[in-house]
Amino acid sequence: MHQAACSDVDLVDQIMAGMPIVGDIASSHRWAADRKPHADHLSVESLRSRAWEFRSKVLRAIKRAPVTEHSPKVWEATLEDVAEGAAVGPFFQESEVSEFVGDDHWIPTQRFEVVQKNKVRGVDSATSNGINMATVVTEKLELPSTDANVAVIKWLRSRLPDKPLRGWVLDERRAYRQVPISPGHRKWSVVALKDPSTGKVAFFVMVGHSFGLVSAVYNYNRRSAAITDILRRVFSVVHWWLGARFDQQKLQLCPDPTILGVTYDLEQYLLKIKKSRKKELFDEISMILEHEELSPGQAGKLRGKLMFGASQLWGKVGRAFLRALSDRQYSRKTMDTALTPALIYSLYKWQWHSTSKH
Structure with a gap:
């Protein structure tokens, strides 16, 4: 991290220990300070004291939710989280969850299905149960833009006018899942959904971040930004150092790479x-x-x-x-x-x- 001149000097230690998902989200010292509690912010103490209230509310919603034709896919994806080490479960008794997380005051998050074109995604709603309300972001996240990518392409084109340009895109596999959660915060990372084969409510404890947590966006992007520092300044592919795994099927090395739906045509110099x-x-x-x-x-x-x-x-x-x-x-x-x-x-x-x- 020192050789890469990375300002986020605490990142490696925090990844090794697991990152917090409620309360003050740890600073990267990279982006501008911007402490913005939610309008109806909850303290961590209030969240814990209302754990039974929130748990009952979530469980009522899950029991009312029907098992649909898409439910098995969300269930299978959750079992894949377990197989890949991003979750532990299933637990079918609340007492089992309490024993695993070491606290009776845990709060589940409902995992529900979102149908997107030809795929089904499981999303965790961490707002209605107070989890996101008890999360305080301490920095204003700044992400690379298309303008920055275009500026790099123009810079390369001006210095290598006769050389064909190619784009290299790495897509992280289940990116948020790869960032560990602090063991002390696992009581806030329990997800719940119905087992489609029995209709019983099952609980899984996420040890990696879920899609739906406010904290996941910031904690993940800290690691992503550090990897970029290392790639740029040390100039060697060392993404494994911070535990990042990439999806080989989504690897791109071509003259027209696509990033977030935007195609960079490096032969015609067009955005599509x-x-x-x-x-x-x-x-x-x-x-x-x-x-x-x-x-x-x-x-x-x-x-x-x-x-x-x-x-x-x-x-x-x-x-x-x-x-x-x-x-x-x-x-x-x-x-x-x-x-x-x-x-x-x-x-x-x-x-x-x-x-x-x-």
């Missing part, structure tokens, strides 16, 4: 959207324009899908065309679904953007 995502967006917008209807809920979902384009490709121009969708999403007239002139103009502009090259 993945064809599949472009078609999906174009078809959805076309359907809305054809039927001339857009509900607040649908506007919110479409706005979420278009946010990546606004942030990654089109900057302030793209954000301007999101305004009409935002107005409809938060409209108090929930029964008003007719397209306004502003919505029509916005949707046509998004259609044009989704078919153009940049």
